[in-house]
Amino acid sequence: MKTWxxxxxxxxxxxxxxxxxxxNTLILKHxxxxxxxxxxxxxxxxxLAGSPNAxxxxxxxxxxxxxxxxxxxxxxxGVTHASPQLVLFKDGKSVWNTSHWSVTSxxxxxxxx
Numbered sequence: 821m822k823t824w825x826x827x828x829x830x831x832x833x834x835x836x837x838x839x840x841x842x843x844n845t846l847i848l849k850h851x852x853x854x855x856x857x858x859x860x861x862x863x864x865x866x867x868l869a870g871s872p873n874a875x876x877x878x879x880x881x882x883x884x885x886x887x888x889x890x891x892x893x894x895x896x897x898g899v900t901h902a903s904p905q906l907v908l909f910k911d912g913k914s915v916w917n918t919s920h921w922s923v924t925s926x927x928x929x930x931x932x933x
Contacts, residue, residue, distance in 0.1 A: 822874075824868065824878040825879050826882070827881050828881070828885065832889070833881075833889050833896075836877075837896060840909050840911060840912055843877050844875055844876040844910050845878075845879065846906060846908045846928070848879070849893065849902070849907070850881065850903065850904055851883050852885065854904070859921075860906075860920075864906075864925075867929060872932070883903045896912065898913075899914050899917050902919035902920065903919070905917060906923050906928065908931065908932075
C-alpha cells in the first residue's frame with residue numbers, strides 16, 4: 821500500500837517542489853479542524869489503499885499547523901488556497917486542483933489513471 825508523506829517545513833516544500841521536475845506530485849492540503857477535510861483525507865487514503873498511480877508521489881500538509889507551508893504552496897503554484905484541496909503539479913507548476921467535496925478517490929483515479 822502506498823502512503824502519503826507529511827510536509828511541515830518550508831525546506832521540505834522547496835525539496836518537494838524541486839523534485840516535481842522528475843515526478844508528478846499530488847498534495848492534499850488538509851485542515852485538522854474541518855469535517856469536510858476529514859472526509860477528504862479518508863478519500864485520499866482510500867485511493868492510496870487501492871491501485872494508486874506509481875508515477876506520482878503523494879504528500880499532505882496540515883494547513884493550520886503548517887500555515888507558512890500552506891501559504892507558500894498557494895503562492896508558488898498560483899492556486900487560490902482552499903481546504904481541503906488537492907493539487908497535482910509537475911515541474912513546479914499546478915496541472916490540476918480540486919477542493920472540498922470534489923476530493924474523492926474516484927476523482928483522483930480519473931485524473932491520475
